Amino acid sequence: xxxxxxxxxxxxxxxxxxxxxxxxxxxxxxxxxxxxxxxxxxxxxxxxxxxxxxxxxxxxxxxxxxxxxxxxxxxxxxxxxxxxxxxxxxxxxxxxxxxxxxxxxx
Numbered sequence: 001x002x003x004x005x006x007x008x009x010x011x012x013x014x015x016x017x018x019x020x021x022x023x024x025x026x027x028x029x030x031x032x033x034x035x036x037x038x039x040x041x042x043x044x045x046x047x048x049x050x051x052x053x054x055x056x057x058x059x060x061x062x063x064x065x066x067x068x069x070x071x072x073x074x075x076x077x078x079x080x081x082x083x084x085x086x087x088x089x090x091x092x093x094x095x096x097x098x099x100x101x102x103x104x105x106x
Contacts, residue, residue: 001026002047002082007056009042016042017053048082049075 002024009017016039024030032040045051047058049065058065060078070078083101091100 001059001061003057003059004043004047005057007043007046007053007058009039009046009051010054017046020056048079 002022004020004022007017007020008015020043022030032043034040042051046053047060047065060081063078065078092103095103
């Protein structure tokens, strides 16, 4: 389960994520769509420990996503519970969708 409560992210004076709330149950597949520059990738980077939200709380299986309070091994274990695919690149052209997803799990 992934839960986002009141997530805010700023880059300088620009607020990219403005109070995002999301509750994803185990087994659900979620698609995030929007125009370029609206914060989709930033949101996913916050969930996956690649960015730190300025405000709010992200939990994965009831564990808070906070890079300061986790060891590198704990961060890697939590990352294995999530995944995301970029729209155009980072896919292997010679593989189908299932194979591309499975490759990320290895």
